[in-house]
Amino acid sequence: MSVQPQRAARPTLEDVAERAGVSRATASRVLNSSPRVSPEAHEAVTAAVLELGYTPNHAARSLVTRRTDAVAVVFSEPEPKIFDDPHFGQLIRAAARALSSADVQMVLMLVHSPDDQARAERFLAGGHVDGALLFAPHKGDQLPSIARKLPLPVVYAGRPWGPLRGLHLVDNDNIGGSVLATEHLMSLGRKRIVSVTGTVDEFSSIDRVEGWRTAVGADEAMTELMTESGNFNRDGGKLAMAALLKRVPDLDAVFVASDLMAAGALDALREAGRRVPEDVAVVGFDDHPLIAPHTEPPLTTIKQDANEQVAHMVAHLLRLLRDEPVRARREVLPTILVRRQST
Amino acid sequence: MSVQPQRAARPTLEDVAERAGVSRATASRVLNSSPRVSPEAHEAVTAAVLELGYTPNHAARSLVTRRTDAVAVVFSEPEPKIFDDPHFGQLIRAAARALSSADVQMVLMLVHSPDDQARAERFLAGGHVDGALLFAPHKGDQLPSIARKLPLPVVYAGRPWGPLRGLHLVDNDNIGGSVLATEHLMSLGRKRIVSVTGTVDEFSSIDRVEGWRTAVGADEAMTELMTESGNFNRDGGKLAMAALLKRVPDLDAVFVASDLMAAGALDALREAGRRVPEDVAVVGFDDHPLIAPHTEPPLTTIKQDANEQVAHMVAHLLRLLRDEPVRARREVLPTILVRRQST
Known part of the structure; x- marks a missing residue:
């Protein structure tokens, strides 16, 4: 048996306007929350959007606003380490929580090889995310220097190798x-x-x-x-x-x-x-x-505190994304002694 | 101390053309591998691209080609489960491997709440990925029905709730x-x-x-x-x-x-x-x-076999993305008995 895949045809703004019985310009004004629309037109367009399952083309919109409301969280680590060391699970969970509560989509990327690195660079440069949190601690890793050239703000976890000037980072003491x-x-x-x-x-x-x-x-x-x-x-x-x-x-x-x-x-x-x-x-x-x-x-x-470090990284990045001032490019978080029975 | 964030200004096609001493149209032809360019222009534009660190705007390009070379891997699960059950680490590792060897960027997304769901839908509909692998097994989860309406191919892990007609899925027996x-x-x-x-x-x-x-x-x-x-x-x-x-x-x-x-x-x-x-x-x-x-x-x-299931899901999705026929929409993988000392 052979089944031909069917791609759902994406409804366009024209489809919405036709279904609503309004002009394309009116449909566009409704979708962009312009005040210059009648309540009738608003209702008709909204109904048509729901009926057709229309989603505005964010790729087109991001050309104008440069906003995707998504942030990449990139781990550049050998594969066994990221899956066997529970510290990474903690970091990922903390990032998911902090970004979710800021209503930002977390886009998690794992980089294990030079090929992965080139691919990640293409994606990060492609306008699909507004910024990135980068976990790339290893000497010889090219990702931190690649990330410096990306057209988006990056906050580093800890000190990466290479020159630190101009980098935003959150380290532990x-x-x-x-x-x-x-x-x-x-x-x-x-x-x-x-x-x-x-x-x-x-x-x-x-x-x-x-x-x-x-x-x-x-x-x-x-x-x-x-x-x-x-x-x-x-x-x-x-x-x-x-x-x-x-x-x-x-x-x-x-x-x-x-x-x-x-x-x-x-x-x-x-x-x-x-x-x-x-x-x-x-x-x-x-x-x-x-x-x-x-x-x-x-x-x-x-x-x-992995939660604390990631929360600071997210807050730092959000300030950069909003063009708000940050107190310092480099934050160093305190570490404390927790005493149990091994001493 | 207050440091104003600096966004690197993204070099434009105009910047490249100016640096190369050619027209914008010529620069564009070089970047689109058009044959109608002189070797001199090709060399000048290529050099300018490298000097300026120019990356073509993939968001703009994806409007034309609809290709991002990225695939979303979406887990819709309660938060504790995804981090405490090692089965998920296995699935994520397998997806990272299979997509990496197909030279496709894995974009991992975690969905824990209705807000996460709305945000994930916006990102998936936004043209940032070419397709998705969806792990959303729970009754009452709206994501499978949302995913049906997305303008991109989706392969499901196991049987989701709701009508199965038209869905592509890879299940275990x-x-x-x-x-x-x-x-x-x-x-x-x-x-x-x-x-x-x-x-x-x-x-x-x-x-x-x-x-x-x-x-x-x-x-x-x-x-x-x-x-x-x-x-x-x-x-x-x-x-x-x-x-x-x-x-x-x-x-x-x-x-x-x-x-x-x-x-x-x-x-x-x-x-x-x-x-x-x-x-x-x-x-x-x-x-x-x-x-x-x-x-x-x-x-x-x-x-x-988590590796096997994910490898089949990736292969299935890649066939859909290349508009190639699939043998069957629904694949069910065999399970076998492994005998140790508890019986």
């Missing part, structure tokens, strides 16, 4: 949070504090190493010895913790740069027979609601 | 899979087979009850006694299993209409001191890679 985490461990009398770090190609990760380094006063050699990357995933956190236990057998505390990696680090500590917090105190980063309260033991961590 | 699950339990000699069901407002759920009902030969009273809804979430699965244990204490098997609910049902059985599979055999539905192999014990289940 990663350095401050990591200092807080490490000083908390020091205040508990811990002397050998190691760190499981993220990936070296993201500023959020680099800043968290920097916070630990500053707090413990580590030089390069000590940093090399006492830190290990867990690649921001759970298995990586476990492997990194195991490596640190071998290299620094007398460690008594660890600052882990994400809750997901901290869950893996707790597995490694358990397998090595180290008690938490008695033998090793553990602090994570994120305060992810699906992870931190549910680890064994529940995780002391640094809260960075 | 929910009835066949549930018969398979129940007959598998019967072949193991189980006599009292209950079922934890999904929500009554989705055909996938209704079909799974129907498969169980047919296989065990239940009348209405028996169906009332031996089934309980777990609302397609983990806690619901646990509560439903506990209720069934009270109502049918001699039950020896359960068919659970999703893996996530089955994980909850296993918790309830463990708490009630029933061994799986010795006392109670359990079959799930989905074969979700993050759940089924990792439950305790690993879950026998019915595999519905």
Whole structure:
């Protein structure tokens, strides 16, 4: 069996005018809410619009107003990361909520490859959205520099690589949070504090190493010895913790740069027979609601509020779209210590 | 401090023509790949386009070609479900992959409320996408009937409510899979087979009850006694299993209409001191890679392949977009039994 697809013919303004028994100009005036129409014409045109299922051509209208009432939310991340790390679900949910309450359509785009990037650029440049929120933290990613040239306002999540001049961004205080985490461990009398770090190609990760380094006063050699990357995933956190236990057998505390990696680090500590917090105190980063309260033991961590960051990004972008002044191009949101049983 | 936002002025065709030292008409001919241009003009215009970072106005172009090379993927679901049920992550990942390899931009849209629905309709009708994949399974959802009137091809996931005539859809064989699950339990000699069901407002759920009902030969009273809804979430699965244990204490098997609910049902059985599979055999539905192999014990289940369904939906839509014939408007994909230790 072969079925030919049928495309519904789109009703035109002419169709509406004919059905309403008015001129095209009158129909157009009704649709553009012009005051110069009789109540009869208004009623006839409105009825015709409903009968025909007419929708005004927004592509044509956007040529005039340049408004689509849609905002792109773009994640430029390797595919496994975006689907396996629950942090992204949180960000997407927060963006959906914030844009929905501003009556703006969220258009979510995922960019995993150079081909995806070129395609995303075409769409973003194509007049289909009024602005964009860009999550593109990785070194070497061309999207931030492509985004600078787009004819629409963009608000970045965190610091992208490349020149920052002129960019609008909302960051979390990663350095401050990591200092807080490490000083908390020091205040508990811990002397050998190691760190499981993220990936070296993201500023959020680099800043968290920097916070630990500053707090413990580590030089390069000590940093090399006492830190290990867990690649921001759970298995990586476990492997990194195991490596640190071998290299620094007398460690008594660890600052882990994400809750997901901290869950893996707790597995490694358990397998090595180290008690938490008695033998090793553990602090994570994120305060992810699906992870931190549910680890064994529940995780002391640094809260960075995904909802808050995204809400600020949306508010910032909406001000740009309305040509309203913003207080500062760059916003840095505070991070706080949330204490549970792992310290 | 107050920073005035700067919008990059979008270079126009006039700017390109001026920079290239040619007329607007010549610049336009170059950009539209017309053969009637000199090599010199071609080179000058191309150089000007690169220098100015000019991008043709796709909104204007789409008025002519009606092509955006973008496809909307729309999920109309309550918010908690889409973020807490890993099945959606699978579907989104599969759609991203399939559209990316067809060089089509995925535009992901989430619809949670009537306001979201009106906004999504405006965007979909606005000429920003060439077609749509629609996941809107719930009774009472207006989106499927709205989508029927859109001036673009739509492929539905599963059977939506309302008249099916003329719709293009890709479904999974929910009835066949549930018969398979129940007959598998019967072949193991189980006599009292209950079922934890999904929500009554989705055909996938209704079909799974129907498969169980047919296989065990239940009348209405028996169906009332031996089934309980777990609302397609983990806690619901646990509560439903506990209720069934009270109502049918001699039950020896359960068919659970999703893996996530089955994980909850296993918790309830463990708490009630029933061994799986010795006392109670359990079959799930989905074969979700993050759940089924990792439950305790690993879950026998019915595999519905999210990748396969989405790949078929994308292929179907691409044929419609190219005005190519499709074999059938409605495709039903097979489901198979995957045996693990819970039976």
